[in-house]
Amino acid sequence: MRIYDRYSDDKLEELGLSGKLPKHVGIIMDGNGRWAKSRLMPRPVGHRAGMEALHEIVREAHCLGLEALTVYAFSTENWQRPVQEVNALFGLLTEYFAKEIDELDANGVRIIALGDLGPFPEKVKACMTDAIERTASNKGLRFCIAINYGSRAEITRAVRLIARSRIEPEMINEDLISRSLYTGELPELDLIIRTAGEQRLSNFLLWQAAYSEFVFTPVLWPDFTPEEFRKCLIEFMKRTRRFGKVVE
Ligand code: IPE
Ligand code: IPE
Ligand code: MG
DSSP, X not given: OOOOOOOOHHHHHHTTOOSOOOSEEEEEOOXXXXXXXTTTOOHXXXXXXXXXXXXXXXXXXXXXXXXXXXXXXXXXXXXXXXXXHHHHHHHHHHHHHHHHHHHHHHTTOEEEEESOOTTSOHHHHHHHHHHHHHTTTXXXXXXXXXXXXOHHHHHHHHHHHHHHTTOOGGGOOHHXXXXXSTTTTSOOOOEEEEOSSOOOOXXXXXXXXXXXXXXXXXXXXXXXXXXXXXHHHHHHHHOOOOTTSOOO
């Protein structure tokens, strides 16, 4: 197990990253299946390679000092995949946390789940809740894993929570809705990266993406390295964000 230091200002400058880094980055980790197919391997082989890429990217996000990293690991629509693939994904997820938890915890990473853990097998649920509880008071990178996550389900859940609280309709505002989402405690989503070339959200963080920047890369997720990640951040830093205002 290793402790990884944050990059110094000099190191960030050397990497071309001195300036305003995003606080919160979301990643749609796509392309595991195509990666495996191109090697004539079954899709779960691609998911395993994807887990290895994830390990590197979480470490990089920590070293860069990002406040939050949200990764899309399993959507509410992904239940429609063959049961063998779904089970392989759950197995990998359990394995990932069993293997990584000590190092993540030692580096001050806080693990957060976005999505409904209810329908998962007990073993998956147990390893996730264990990781969440164990790291709950950590103050470093917030590593949010969107599993059984769909933005429409998230918004529906938030509306139900608000309705149950019997609040006066006039008291419902954007801030209350934001706070009722799974991401309620997280900083604004500055950047969404999607790998593997597709240019769509696939039900990821619809509300939160209102003013996010988007970077699409053709690189398949298992081939997405810290260097590719930094290229996306450099691209983000070149953008002018206007938020509807006039910016000279
Ligand atoms: C992303 O890779 C991982 C998950 C959706 C769980 P895919 O499995 O969607 O890979 P492609 O898009 O088929 O290549
Ligand atoms: C989005 O990828 C979901 C995850 C990355 C977990 P998909 O591969 O499921 O999305 P579509 O089907 O191409 O829109
Ligand atoms: Mg896909």
